[in-house]
Structure formats: C-alpha cells, structure tokens
Amino acid sequence: MAFWILFLVGSLLPPAAADPPNIILIFADDMGYGDLGCYGHPTSHTPNLDRMAARGLRFTDFYTNGAVCSPSRAGLLTGRYQTRSGVYPGVFYPSSRGGLPLSEVTIAEVLQPRGYVTAMVGKWHLGLGLNGTFLPTRQGFQHFLGVPYSHDQGPCQHLVCFPPDTPCVGTCDLGEALLPLFLQEKIVQQPVNFTELVSLYQDFSKVFIRAAVHEQKPFFLYYASHHTHYPQFAGARYSGRSPRGRYGDALLELDGAVGELLDTVWASGVQNNTLVIFTSDNGPETMRMERGGSSGLLKCGKSTTYEGGLREPAIAYWEGRIQPGVTAELASTLDILPTLAALAGAALPNITLDGSDLSRLLLHGDTSPRTTVHYYPPSPDPERGIYALRLGRYKAHFYTQGAFHSETTPDADCHVTARLTAHDPPLLFDLHTDPAENYDLLKRGVPQDLVPLLNKMLQERDQFQRSMGYAESQTDKGKDPVLRPCCNPQCTPKPSCCRCEVGGTP
Numbered sequence: 001m002a003f004w005i006l007f008l009v010g011s012l013l014p015p016a017a018a019d020p021p022n023i024i025l026i027f028a029d030d031m032g033y034g035d036l037g038c039y040g041h042p043t044s045h046t047p048n049l050d051r052m053a054a055r056g057l058r059f060t061d062f063y064t065n066g067a068v069c070s071p072s073r074a075g076l077l078t079g080r081y082q083t084r085s086g087v088y089p090g091v092f093y094p095s096s097r098g099g100l101p102l103s104e105v106t107i108a109e110v111l112q113p114r115g116y117v118t119a120m121v122g123k124w125h126l127g128l129g130l131n132g133t134f135l136p137t138r139q140g141f142q143h144f145l146g147v148p149y150s151h152d153q154g155p156c157q158h159l160v161c162f163p164p165d166t167p168c169v170g171t172c173d174l175g176e177a178l179l180p181l182f183l184q185e186k187i188v189q190q191p192v193n194f195t196e197l198v199s200l201y202q203d204f205s206k207v208f209i210r211a212a213v214h215e216q217k218p219f220f221l222y223y224a225s226h227h228t229h230y231p232q233f234a235g236a237r238y239s240g241r242s243p244r245g246r247y248g249d250a251l252l253e254l255d256g257a258v259g260e261l262l263d264t265v266w267a268s269g270v271q272n273n274t275l276v277i278f279t280s281d282n283g284p285e286t287m288r289m290e291r292g293g294s295s296g297l298l299k300c301g302k303s304t305t306y307e308g309g310l311r312e313p314a315i316a317y318w319e320g321r322i323q324p325g326v327t328a329e330l331a332s333t334l335d336i337l338p339t340l341a342a343l344a345g346a347a348l349p350n351i352t353l354d355g356s357d358l359s360r361l362l363l364h365g366d367t368s369p370r371t372t373v374h375y376y377p378p379s380p381d382p383e384r385g386i387y388a389l390r391l392g393r394y395k396a397h398f399y400t401q402g403a404f405h406s407e408t409t410p411d412a413d414c415h416v417t418a419r420l421t422a423h424d425p426p427l428l429f430d431l432h433t434d435p436a437e438n439y440d441l442l443k444r445g446v447p448q449d450l451v452p453l454l455n456k457m458l459q460e461r462d463q464f465q466r467s468m469g470y471a472e473s474q475t476d477k478g479k480d481p482v483l484r485p486c487c488n489p490q491c492t493p494k495p496s497c498c499r500c501e502v503g504g505t506p
C-alpha cells in the first residue's frame with residue numbers, strides 16, 4: 001500500500017518543477033543523418049557537436065515529422081503533426097498569405113507561464129503575413145533576430161558570401177524579395193549579408209543568455225540555423241577551412257556557433273542546469289550534389305518518406321544530468337514539447353498532442369514511450385494518409401515516391417521519375433537488420449510468420465488515420481506580392497528597391 005502511495009505521489013510531481021532548466025534548442029537545416037563527424041562522416045569537421053555527443057545522449061533512431069522545412073518546424077514547435085496545424089502541403093513563400101495559426105501553442109508559449117524568458121534566432125519559415133502577423137514575436141518568443149523563410153527564397157545573386165562582395169554560389173528564386181533580416185518585427189538589413197549573419201546571431205544569443213542568467217530567470221533559446229541549407233555560405237573565419245568544400249565550411253560555422261553557445265553556458269556557470277538539444281529539420285537535399293549533404297547509410301533524402309528523408313542526427317546534452325551514451329530508442333521532434341514541459345514543470349496545452357514525454361529516457365535511461373513513427377510526405381492527403389509506418393524495428397511502406405530534392409544519387413527510387421506507387425501488401429523492412437531499406441521481407445509474398453505483424457501494422461495505421469485531423473491548409477492560401485517584406489515600403493520599383501544597411505542590430 002505504502003509503495004503505491006509513494007508511486008502515485010512521485011508520478012504526479014513534475015520532475016524538475018523546483019528548478020526549471022534553461023533550454024537551448026538547436027535546429028539545423030537540410031542536414032542528413034550522415035553529415036556529422038559523430039555520425040560517421042569522414043571529412044566533416046564538427047568538433048563541438050562531437051564533444052556534445054560524447055558528453056550527452058546521441059540518438060540513432062530519431063525522426064522529424066516533416067520531410068521539408070515548414071511542416072517540420074510546425075511539428076517541432078507545437079508537438080503536433082503538420083496536418084493538425086494546416087502547415088501542408090509544401091512550405092511557405094515570401095508572399096504567402098498563410099502561416100502557423102496563432103491559435104497553435106508553441107514551446108515558447110508553454111514555457112513562458114513558468115517564468116521563462118524566450119528568444120529565437122535564425123530561420124523561422126512559419127509565415128510572415130501582413131505586418132508580421134505570423135512572426136515568432138506573435139508565437140511566444142519575446143526576442144527575435146532572424147529571417148522569415150529559407151535564404152534561397154530570394155535572388156541569391158544578392159546574397160553576399162565570402163570573400164566580401166562575391167555572390168554566393170547557387171541559383172535561387174528570382175523575382176522574390178531580397179532576403180530581409182528582422183529584429184523583432186522590424187527589418188534591420190536587406191539583403192542579408194551572409195558573411196556577418198552568424199556573428200550577429202552569436203552576439204544576440206550570448207547577450208540573451210547572459211541577461212537571463214543575470215536576472216536569474218530560466219531561458220529558452222530556439223536557435224534555428226540556416227546551415228547547412230543550400231546555397232551554402234560561411235563567414236571569414238570558416239570559409240575555405242573545411243576539406244569538405246562549401247558544404248563543409250557551412251557545417252564548420254554551425255559547429256563553431258554551437259561551441260560558442262556551450263562556452264557561454266559554461267562561462268555563465270549554468271551548465272549544470274542547461275539542457276541543449278540538437279537535431280535537424282529534414283533529410284539532405286541530394287539534388288545539390290556534393291553540396292547536398294548526406295543521409296549516410298540511409299536511403300534517399302529530403303522530401304521522401306524513406307529513412308533518409310526523416311531520420312535525423314539528434315543529441316541531448318545536460319552536464320551532470322544526462323548520462324553520456326548512445327541510444328537506439330525511438331524519438332521524434334514531436335516529443336520535444338511534452339518533454340520540455342515535463343522538465344520545466346509547465347502545463348501542457350489543452351489540445352491533441354502527438355508526442356510523448358521522454359524525460360525519463362533522458363534522465364534515467366528508461367525505454368522510450370514511443371513505439372511508432374508515422375511518415376508523411378510533403379503533401380499529405382487525407383485519402384492516402386501516411387506513406388509509411390514504423391512499429392518497433394519494422395517499417396511498412398504503403399506508398400513510395402521519389403522527389404526532385406532527392407535527385408542525383410545512383411538510387412533511381414529516390415528520383416522524381418519514381419512516381420507515386422501504392423503497395424499492397426506494403427513493402428516491409430526490418431530496420432535493425434536492414435537500416436538501408438534494401439531487402440523487402442514481402443518480396444515473394446507474405447510469409448505466414450509475418451501475418452500477425454502485418455495485421456498489427458495495418459490496424460495501427462487505420463487507427464492513426466481515424467484519429468488524425470486535417471486542418472485547413474495554410475500553405476494553399478495563395479500569395480500576395482504586397483506581403484513581400486520590404487524595409488522601405490514606399491520605394492519603387494519593388495522588389496529590387498528594398499535595400500537597407502544594418503540598422504539597429506543589438
């Protein structure tokens with residue numbers, strides 16, 4: 001009896017309620033499963049992320065919910081599938097009318113009532129809207145320095161790379177607005193000067209961390225890097241420094257930024273009370289060839305529902321609290337909101353969440369409460385539902401489709417020419433023995449011993465599908481050129497006249 005009372009009392013207490021930890025959530029862009037040194041890449045130099053992995057928990061089976069930018073960011077920040085928030089199909093553009101609905105509750109909004117100060121730096125990509133309606137400042141972030149969407153969504157011949165005044169190498173969306181840098185809701189630079197962008201982000205982040213520590217308030221910093229998205233760039237300190245070329249330089253700059261954030265945490269003396277999480281939004285854009293990133297041994301990349309599209313590097317580091325190691329437990333970006341809420345002792349929003357609290361996995365090495373992964377393509381459709389399902393070690397593909405973003409590798413299944421194909425029975429892979437999805441277990445029919453597993457997977461899919469809500473699409477609301485950001489709203493001709501030098505950067 002006493003045991004049960006203790007158990008109940010224990011389970012009702014939020015784990016770290018007395019002392020909410022500081023949180024730094026670092027989100028890389030288009031980085032693949034095989035891109036970090038600590039995930040086996042031979043020519044990537046990532047000493048700081050490798051050190052974070054060595055002192056923290058490195059995940060081998062960590063997934064994002066979205067195979068492209070906007071839906072994966074929506075899932076990360078809300079703990080809900082993109083279908084529920086309407087952040088599908090595809091992504092937001094500079095003049096998109098839609099955005100992440102303000103009714104959605106972000107991690108920042110969950111943590112603020114617990115006394116957190118909140119900030120975001122980097123790439124938002126969840127909408128801009130008229131007068132900044134959808135910017136992070138409207139979604140619980142008290143401080144914001146960053147760019148509203150991807151940096152190739154503007155004419156990249158105006159994106160300055162290093163050495164100064166050389167255009168970045170690449171082709172981007174012509175005819176759109178020059179890329180703006182926002183401080184709060186004001187454009188402070190347009191177009192962005194990439195050679196100094198990361199140092200501005202670093203200064204902003206350090207000031208934010210030090211101020212929060214000084215005020216003795218817990219902080220939440222969402223650091224959404226543009227690295228290693230195409231076109232790759234790096235400042236003077238990192239350009240030409242990596243054996244892996246421009247991609248390697250961009251990665252080196254990201255790694256250097258992570259090192260500086262960790263140094264700031266240590267120098268502020270709050271390392272024992274700061275959780276740092278690192279992961280990426282979706283798989284590599286292999287169509288960019290040697291600058292496209294790597295999914296390592298996994299199949300295909302960005303925009304596909306093969307493992308390379310959605311399985312990501314992930315590291316959780318908390319000095320003295322998280323036991324260093326490697327885990328093969330299942331985890332997802334969708335789990336981050338409920339996990340942080342539990343660690344902070346913050347109340348969960350009263351809405352349907354799709355993630356699980358992983359705090360006991362992080363702090364006590366428990367098994368993960370997550371047993372399934374649901375794979376949505378970039379354009380989810382309520383009729384088809386998920387394209388694939390992972391249950392434990394097994395993955396079933398009900399549909400497969402290649403993608404433009406996953407072009408150029410020798411595997412033709414990844415290419416845009418690999419049309420949407422329904423599979424009944426599904427393709428079935430054992431990801432423990434065959435992580436590369438090479439050997440379909442049902443190739444020669446369904447063996448008797450796999451019938452119960454298959455039935456269970458079909459049942460799980462149908463049940464998931466019945467429970468799923470598909471909100472009105474926010475990305476399909478169309479575009480309006482008036483919404484293109486311009487630092488100088490009265491100027492003509494737009495968008496080329498929208499140019500401003502660094503204004504009031506922090």
Ligand SMILES: *[C@@H]1O[C@H](CO)[C@@H](O)[C@H](O)[C@H]1NC(C)=O
Nearest residue numbers: 129130131132133482489490
């Ligand atoms: C947007 O901002 C402009 C200029 O500040 C203002 O005139 C306009 O009323 C605003 N529109 C809305 C819908 O708030």
Ligand SMILES: *[C@@H]1O[C@H](CO)[C@@H](O)[C@H](O)[C@H]1NC(C)=O
Nearest residue numbers: 160164165193194195196197
């Ligand atoms: C971009 O920033 C770099 C580094 O601060 C500077 O040297 C360069 O002049 C800037 N370029 C432009 C076009 O402002």
Ligand SMILES: *[C@@H]1O[C@H](CO)[C@@H](O)[C@H](O)[C@H]1NC(C)=O
Nearest residue numbers: 268269270271272273319320
């Ligand atoms: C952090 O924890 C370690 C081990 O418990 C302790 O030795 C150290 O003094 C702590 N550091 C700070 C800055 O509190």
Ligand SMILES: *[C@@H]1O[C@H](CO)[C@@H](O)[C@H](O)[C@H]1NC(C)=O
Nearest residue numbers: 103347348349350351352353
């Ligand atoms: C949660 O939301 C439901 C439906 O919107 C409502 O009926 C219920 O009262 C809410 N619960 C709390 C605790 O706010």
